[in-house]
Amino acid sequence: MASSLTAHDVARLMSEPSPDLRAELAEKVAADLSANGLTPAEVKLAQDIVRVLARDVEEKVRASLSRALRHSPNLPRDVARKLAEDIEFVSLPMLADSLVLTDQDLIEIVRLGSSIKQEAIASRPNLAETVSDALVTHGEEPAVVVLMANNSAKIAEATFHRAATRFANSDNVKEAMVLRETLPITVAERMVTMVSKALQAHLVKAHALAPATAANIVMTSREHAIIRLSLGASDEELRHMVAQMHRNGRLTPSLVLRALCTGDIAFFEAAMAAKSDVPLDNAQILIHEPSRRGLKALYRKAAMPEALFLAIQAAVDVVDELQFDGEPRDLERFRERVISRVLTLVETVDAADADYLLEKLGDVLVHAPLDNGANRVPMPAQ
Numbered sequence: 001m002a003s004s005l006t007a008h009d010v011a012r013l014m015s016e017p018s019p020d021l022r023a024e025l026a027e028k029v030a031a032d033l034s035a036n037g038l039t040p041a042e043v044k045l046a047q048d049i050v051r052v053l054a055r056d057v058e059e060k061v062r063a064s065l066s067r068a069l070r071h072s073p074n075l076p077r078d079v080a081r082k083l084a085e086d087i088e089f090v091s092l093p094m095l096a097d098s099l100v101l102t103d104q105d106l107i108e109i110v111r112l113g114s115s116i117k118q119e120a121i122a123s124r125p126n127l128a129e130t131v132s133d134a135l136v137t138h139g140e141e142p143a144v145v146v147l148m149a150n151n152s153a154k155i156a157e158a159t160f161h162r163a164a165t166r167f168a169n170s171d172n173v174k175e176a177m178v179l180r181e182t183l184p185i186t187v188a189e190r191m192v193t194m195v196s197k198a199l200q201a202h203l204v205k206a207h208a209l210a211p212a213t214a215a216n217i218v219m220t221s222r223e224h225a226i227i228r229l230s231l232g233a234s235d236e237e238l239r240h241m242v243a244q245m246h247r248n249g250r251l252t253p254s255l256v257l258r259a260l261c262t263g264d265i266a267f268f269e270a271a272m273a274a275k276s277d278v279p280l281d282n283a284q285i286l287i288h289e290p291s292r293r294g295l296k297a298l299y300r301k302a303a304m305p306e307a308l309f310l311a312i313q314a315a316v317d318v319v320d321e322l323q324f325d326g327e328p329r330d331l332e333r334f335r336e337r338v339i340s341r342v343l344t345l346v347e348t349v350d351a352a353d354a355d356y357l358l359e360k361l362g363d364v365l366v367h368a369p370l371d372n373g374a375n376r377v378p379m380p381a382q
Helices: 007-015 019-034 040-054 059-069 077-084 088-097 103-112 115-122 129-138 141-149 157-166 171-178 185-192 197-207 222-231 235-247 253-261 265-276 280-288 293-301 306-321 330-348 351-361
Strands: none
Touching: 019 040, 019 059, 040 059, 040 077, 059 077, 059 088, 077 088, 077 103, 088 115, 103 115, 103 129, 115 129, 115 141, 129 141, 129 157, 141 171, 157 171, 157 185, 171 185, 171 197, 185 197, 185 235, 235 265, 253 265, 253 306, 253 330, 265 280, 265 293, 280 293, 280 306, 293 306, 306 330
């Protein structure tokens, strides 16, 4: 080290008139600073030299330093910050790769930097949640697209929602969000209402259902898509998703009925609890109480349409009558029984209620998808 980097090098760097030669010296110093086995004195000497180079008037010299030191752990933070705040030609390698820069450094540059600088930061591996949040809050659209495409970036659930709100009119941001490897279930549910049918299908396939189930799904409506998402959620995720839908006015009577009639009992129970403002455990007891007086009281508290009550009651009756054994045809048998009961109801209620019932159920009665064992199996009350 001492034979290749000395105090004479410092003097030469300060007096060398050729930018090309200073750029070459910058690469040499950077290589020495990045080398292993340096003594403390050698590290200090190299750091002093890069401080000089970071103030060079020639962009070429500073850019050469930035490229060569982008991975160096020995680069002083003040130099890394100076290079990162430089013009884009100089700063981009440092912004994209330097681990010397702190999360706070990156956040401040996101707030004040150009869109191109923001994109460089958004592409960094293993980006922290705080930096991702700064990008979504302050970054321009191209940077947020890069962030969402960066699967190693850590992004909080609230940050996803902020992105969906701020860039609601950006197809590029929404597509990048949908195509991420993982999404919180509440974000996936929200995105269903915001994207094309092709992206809805990807949401269901990639973020909610097992591959074997997703292969059989044809998205026929927004409500069908939401039901599929719920089938892939844990109990906690499902409650969170249903609560969010209720707050946003998306927990419609037809969606609740469709979920029940296609076998998603857990969604129905969570929905009735949310709409009636009753704890889930209490709602489950009321729903499955044998006299159905509890179901009727809960139903009215939830302000559900009276014309749908008989269909709801018939479906709950089927749930409590069937003995689910976990076999592949569980849901198929359930749906067949529900369809039979509902069609019987159509023959006995007045014409207006029958038309309303059929309209709300739509193609569930005709095209209820078959179960292949991957969906959540409804469980009767104990």
